[in-house]
Amino acid sequence: MSEQVALYAEFTAVPGAADTVAGLIGDYADVVRAEPGNQVFEVYRRREDDHRFVVFEVYRDQAAFEEHLGGEAGRAFNARLQPLIVEPHSVLSFLTPVRRT
Numbered sequence: 361m362s363e364q365v366a367l368y369a370e371f372t373a374v375p376g377a378a379d380t381v382a383g384l385i386g387d388y389a390d391v392v393r394a395e396p397g398n399q400v401f402e403v404y405r406r407r408e409d410d411h412r413f414v415v416f417e418v419y420r421d422q423a424a425f426e427e428h429l430g431g432e433a434g435r436a437f438n439a440r441l442q443p444l445i446v447e448p449h450s451v452l453s454f455l456t457p458v459r460r461t
Contacts, residue, residue, distance in 0.1 A: 362421040364399070365418070365421065366416075366418045366419075367455055368415060368417070368455070369414070370415075370451045371449075372409075372411050372412050372447060377411075378405070378411045381444050381445065384440055384441060385413060385437075388433070389401050392417075392428065392433075392434075398417070398420075398424070401418075402415070415450070438450075
């Protein structure tokens with residue numbers, strides 16, 4: 361069995377678009393959570409800057425993550441998100457779990 365894929369994505373809404381981005385990512389979260397390989401999809405706004413978003417994601421395995429990336433819903437979401445954020449795309453940081461011995 362392959363290992364879970366865990367990551368967080370970060371992006372910054374352009375001035376005046378934070379609430380629009382929040383609505384868009386909130387709707388998309390419902391879609392992602394329904395994907396069979398998704399285990400966690402939680403969206404946060406930074407307290408110190410509510411234009412900054414962080415999304416924590418966990419997928420069953422690499423195949424589930426790749427299925428998520430290849431989905432039409434993700435392409436449509438990213439096409440709508442891209443003009444509303446400062447970065448050219450979400451900045452992804454992949455995580456490795458720390459296990460107790």
